[in-house]
Each structure stands twice: as structure tokens, then as C-alpha cells.
Amino acid sequence: MKKKSILFTTVLFLFAFTSIFAQDTAQLSVTPQLVEIGTFFDGASLIATGTVPATSHVVVRFLGSSCDLHMKQKGKLFGIMWMNLASLIFRGVPNVCIVSSAKDFDSLAEANEGFAVNSLRLAGIKDNARIESNGSDQTKAFEELIKLKNLEGLYLETSGNISYGEADNGQKSFRAQIHVPSRLSPGSYIVELTALSDGKIVARAEQPVKVNLVGFPALLANLAFGHSALYGLLATVIALLAGLAIGMIFDSKGAH
Amino acid sequence: MSIPLNLYLPIAGNSVNIVAILGLGGAVGLLSGIFGVGGGFLMTPLLIMLGIPPTVAAASDSNQIVGASTSGTLAHFRLGNVDFRMGWLLLIGGVIGGTGGVQIIKILRRLGNADFLITVTYVLMLGIIGSYMFMESLQAMRNQKAQTAEPSKQESFYVRTTRSLPWQMEFKRSGVRLSVLMPLVLGILVGILAAIMGVGGGFIMVPVMVYLLRMPMHVVVGTSLFQILFTCVNVTFMQAWENHTVDFILALLLLIGSSVGAQLGARVGKKLHGDQLKILLASLVLIVMFKMLYQLLARPAVLLAYIGGH
Numbered sequence: 001m002k003k004k005s006i007l008f009t010t011v012l013f014l015f016a017f018t019s020i021f022a023q024d025t026a027q028l029s030v031t032p033q034l035v036e037i038g039t040f041f042d043g044a045s046l047i048a049t050g051t052v053p054a055t056s057h058v059v060v061r062f063l064g065s066s067c068d069l070h071m072k073q074k075g076k077l078f079g080i081m082w083m084n085l086a087s088l089i090f091r092g093v094p095n096v097c098i099v100s101s102a103k104d105f106d107s108l109a110e111a112n113e114g115f116a117v118n119s120l121r122l123a124g125i126k127d128n129a130r131i132e133s134n135g136s137d138q139t140k141a142f143e144e145l146i147k148l149k150n151l152e153g154l155y156l157e158t159s160g161n162i163s164y165g166e167a168d169n170g171q172k173s174f175r176a177q178i179h180v181p182s183r184l185s186p187g188s189y190i191v192e193l194t195a196l197s198d199g200k201i202v203a204r205a206e207q208p209v210k211v212n213l214v215g216f217p218a219l220l221a222n223l224a225f226g227h228s229a230l231y232g233l234l235a236t237v238i239a240l241l242a243g244l245a246i247g248m249i250f251d252s253k254g255a256h
Numbered sequence: 257m258s259i260p261l262n263l264y265l266p267i268a269g270n271s272v273n274i275v276a277i278l279g280l281g282g283a284v285g286l287l288s289g290i291f292g293v294g295g296g297f298l299m300t301p302l303l304i305m306l307g308i309p310p311t312v313a314a315a316s317d318s319n320q321i322v323g324a325s326t327s328g329t330l331a332h333f334r335l336g337n338v339d340f341r342m343g344w345l346l347l348i349g350g351v352i353g354g355t356g357g358v359q360i361i362k363i364l365r366r367l368g369n370a371d372f373l374i375t376v377t378y379v380l381m382l383g384i385i386g387s388y389m390f391m392e393s394l395q396a397m398r399n400q401k402a403q404t405a406e407p408s409k410q411e412s413f414y415v416r417t418t419r420s421l422p423w424q425m426e427f428k429r430s431g432v433r434l435s436v437l438m439p440l441v442l443g444i445l446v447g448i449l450a451a452i453m454g455v456g457g458g459f460i461m462v463p464v465m466v467y468l469l470r471m472p473m474h475v476v477v478g479t480s481l482f483q484i485l486f487t488c489v490n491v492t493f494m495q496a497w498e499n500h501t502v503d504f505i506l507a508l509l510l511l512i513g514s515s516v517g518a519q520l521g522a523r524v525g526k527k528l529h530g531d532q533l534k535i536l537l538a539s540l541v542l543i544v545m546f547k548m549l550y551q552l553l554a555r556p557a558v559l560l561a562y563i564g565g566h
Contacts, residue, residue: 037266038264040264041271042262042271069562071561071563072560072561072563073559074556074559080553081552082552082553082554087563140559145560147558147560148558148560151557182262217264217265218266220505221267224267224500224502231496232492232493232497234504235319235492235493235502235504236322236492236493238508239322239323239492239508240323240326242508242511243322243323244326244330246515247328247330
């Protein structure tokens with residue numbers, strides 16, 4: 001019994017060691033690690049740099065936290081008007097997913113039938129998500145979700161915005177630029193690096209990125225969501241005063 | 257050093273181009289100034305087209321109208337053009353209607369139908385008002401023969417109905433005698449529409465006062481502004497408190513744009529012929545209506561919508 005236990009521990013140790021070693025083959029650092037949404041925020045650019053095995057290709061993902069989305073699927077009412085009909089809940093989908101690749105995804109997917117690459121692409125989100133619906137076509141619903149998030153700029157696939165440096169000691173450096181949209185909610189995000197070789201994942205690394213509201217937007221959001229009655233009062237009083245001021249400036253008789 | 261052109265709106269959860277919003281406010285204000293009618297019924301759909309979530313667009317537009325109608329009400333109050341008795345009754349109705357409208361929006365947002373209701377209400381109101389204005393101005397431009405016969409028939413039926421209502425009251429400033437129920441009920445209806453559509457109700461209230469309450473035009477304008485101001489104060493507060501959909505930075509930008517536009521428009525309007533202006537406005541209203549109708553009938557780009565607004 002004791003021998004078995006020692007053998008199990010040794011195997012476990014070796015497995016853990018090789019995993020750590022495999023993880024170590026990819027290095028990742030991201031700047032900035034804190035994105036601040038201020039008054040003039042219009043999206044941000046993150047720079048991811050590091051090293052990966054020299055023969056591999058890099059896929060970098062900017063991922064938001066997993067969430068549940070309560071949605072309505074549009075259908076035709078009386079066969080004429082489009083309106084919200086079926087209810088859907090998407091469980092375990094990231095609120096943001098921006099996938100960047102050095103090469104275009106189709107050429108990366110050639111080897112190993114593209115399983116690894118496809119799991120990293122937007123379509124791969126479905127593998128870890130669950131859809132609860134009252135009778136709607138789930139595959140179509142998921143395609144529509146990707147389309148909707150794509151229009152919002154929150155689900156994107158881009159290629160060619162990653163450059164490589166010279167190979168050295170079996171490793172090469174890379175530099176990826178990730179543009180995150182202005183429609184970003186405050187919260188915790190991760191930048192995930194995956195190195196692929198012959199259609200297989202050979203190394204992985206990730207870094208956290210925090211997004212915070214600062215300055216005036218933070219003050220406003222705090223007021224609007226935390227003290228909504230005061231915010232409503234201020235919004236009306238400020239509009240009244242602004243109307244009076246503008247009226248005085250123009251000596252307005254006012255059109256309505 | 258470049259001037260930042262984008263402003264982040266934490267309530268809408270997105271950034272907007274300041275110049276686009278000021279320009280939109282200016283353009284709608286210009287039309288307001290030229291035609292002498294409210295810009296709210298144009299402002300909200302245009303904001304939706306610019307990518308502002310419909311519920312935030314409607315609520316922020318109400319906030320903008322608070323500012324826009326303040327200066328107008330003050331000016332008309334100084335001129336003695338406000339029938340306070342009528343105004344207060346319309347206002348009480350408007351507050352009840354506005355509060356009810358906010359609750360309707362709240363329930364519909366949970367069901368995911370708020371945006372649909374806003375679009376349908378717009379299509380109906382823009383269609384009715386646009387067609388009416390178009391026909392009226394077309395008739396006025398040709399001749400006024402057809403106009404005289406039609407209202408006289410309606411008048412006898414209408415007068416009989418209104419006289420049979422209880423609680424008749426004298427409205428001295430307007431020079432009319434009416435049941436208290438008339439302004440109260442009409443105020444409720446306009447209040448509900450104002451809450452749902454994010455408009456001050458001016459373009460509904462003015463025809464209501466002229467054709468249904470039989471008030472003289474100069475008193476109509478002042479009293480309508482007075483009523484709209486208070487209705488929109490109520491709607492803005494309720495939307496901010498209950499639904500968190502008021503973005504007052506967006507409202508202020510629109511207000512600055514629309515005030516400047518309205519001043520320029522008033523100057524331009526004086527130089528143009530009245531009936532031509534009316535038919536141009538009617539055409540504009542109908543174009544917006546057809547755009548919204550197309551959205552209802554054409555297959556949407558995405559067949560999914562969030563429940564609970566944006």
C-alpha cells in the first residue's frame with residue numbers, strides 16, 4: 001500500500017513538473033494591465049509581448065468574465081412584423097472575446113483537423129457554453145449571438161496584428177496589438193496566449209487585465225446606479241438651469 | 257495637441273462622437289426653430305440610429321426637453337400666454353400618464369418588448385401626424401374649400417359630446433368653457449406617450465389644444481410649453497430613478513446643439529413661406545416614419561435582443 005502511494009506521488013510530481021515545464025515555454029506580459037475608462041475613453045490598445053517555441057504560431061485572446069445572457073429571439077409576429085418572441089438564456093459565455101492570430105485562422109486550422117484552433121475561435125465559445133431555450137434552434141441562436149456581439153465590437157476575430165522576432169535557443173519573441181472597444185464594461189479580463197504547432201497546443205500563458213471607471217464616468221455611474229433618486233433630481237435641475245442660462249444667452253422666446 | 261472628440265457615456269455604456277451629437281442636436285433644433293414644433297419626435301429615432309440604446313435615447317431626450325422648454329415657458333409666462341388653470345389640469349393628467357408610461361416601459365423592458373413598443377408608437381404617431389400635416393398643408397396650398405365643410409360637421413357632434421360631460425369649468429385666459437375631465441384625460445394620454453416615446457408631447461398637445469380644447473393659438477403655445485416642461489421633469493426623474501436610463505451628459509450636449517440650432521432656425525423660418533415649410537416638415541416626418549416602418553417589416557440584421565434594455 002505504501003509502495004503504491006509513493007509511486008502515485010512520484011507520477012503526480014513528474015506530471016506536474018512536465019506541465020510546469022510546458023507552461024514555461026511561453027512567456028507573456030501585457031501593458032497596460034489596468035485600463036481606465038475616463039471621460040474621453042474611446043477604446044484602448046493593449047500590447048502583449050513574450051516568447052513562444054520557435055516553430056509555433058501565436059493566438060492571443062482577450063477574454064471577459066463568463067456570464068449568463070438573458071435574451072429574446074426575434075421572430076415574425078402575424079407573419080408581418082419582426083418582434084421578440086422566444087426566450088433564451090446563454091450560460092457561461094464570455095462577455096468579451098477578441099481573438100488575434102499571426103496567420104489567418106483557416107491556414108492554422110489545416111493540421112490536426114483544426115480542433116485546437118477552432119476551440120480558440122469564436123465558434124469554440126459554444127463548447128463551454130450552454131443554451132436554455134423554449135424551442136428555438138440552438139445552433140442558429142448561437143450564430144446570432146456571435147453576430148450581435150460582433151456588431152457591438154465585443155466578439156472579434158482578427159489576424160495579422162501579431163509580429164515575430166528572430167528565433168533564439170528554440171524560442172522566438174512576439175508582439176501583439178489588441179484593440180479593445182469603447183463598449184467595455186468595468187471588471188476583470190484576461191489576455192490568454194496560446195502557441196500552436198502542427199495544429200496542436202504546445203504552450204499557454206495568461207495575464208490579468210483590470211478595467212475600471214475613473215473620474216467623471218465613475219462619479220456619474222455611481223450616482224446613476226447607486227443614488228438614482230439624487231441623480232434624477234440633479235439631471236432635471238441641471239437641465240432646468242441650463243435651459244434658463246441658454247434662454248438668457250440667446251434671449252430666447254423658445255420653440256417647442 | 258488634438259482635441260478629444262469622443263465622450264464616454266457610462267449610462268449608455270458606450271462612447272459617442274461629441275461633434276455628431278452636437279450636430280444632431282443642432283440639426284433637430286434648426287428644424288424646431290424653422291417649423292416651430294418640437295424636435296423630440298425626430299431626436300429619439302435619430303439617436304437610436306446613432307447607436308444609443310432606445311430606452312436611453314428616449315429617457316435622455318426627455319431630459320433634454322426639460323432644458324429646451326424652460327426658456328420657452330419663461331418667455332411666454334412674461335407675455336401672459338400661459339393658461340395656468342388649463343395648464344395645471346393638463347399637467348396633473350400628464351404626471352399620472354407619465355408615471356404610468358414609465359411603469360409600462362419597466363414591465364415591457366423585462367419582457368424584452370420596450371424597443372418594439374417605442375418603434376410601433378413612433379410609426380403610428382409619425383404616420384398620423386405626418387399624413388395630417390401633409391394633407392392640411394397641401395389643401396392650404398391649393399385652396400381652402402375642402403377645409404371649411406369638414407370641421408363644421410365635426411364641430412356639432414363634438415360640441416354636443418363635450419357639453420354632456422360633467423364638471424364644466426370656465427377657462428378665462430383661453431376663453432372657453434369645458435369639462436374638467438377633458439384636459440385631465442387628454443393630459444393622461446399625452447403623458448403616457450411622452451414617457452414611452454421620450455418626447456415632450458408638444459406635437460400631440462398643440463393639435464389637441466387647438467382642435468379639441470378650442471384654445472387660441474398664442475395661449476396654446478405658452479400653455480403647451482408649461483405642461484411639457486413639467487411632464488418631462490416628471491418623466492426624467494422617474495426614468496432616472498426606476499430605470500437608470502437617463503444620460504444627462506448626452507442630454508446636455510443635445511440641449512446645447514438644439515438651442516443654437518433653434519435660434520438659427522427661427523431666423524431662417526421667418527424668411528420662408530409657411531405652407532412650404534409645413535409640407536417640408538410633413539415630408540420629413542413621413543420619411544422618418546417609413547424608416548421606422550421598414551425596421552419593423554424588414555428582417556433584422558440580428559435575430560437576438562437583450563432582455564432589460566441595453
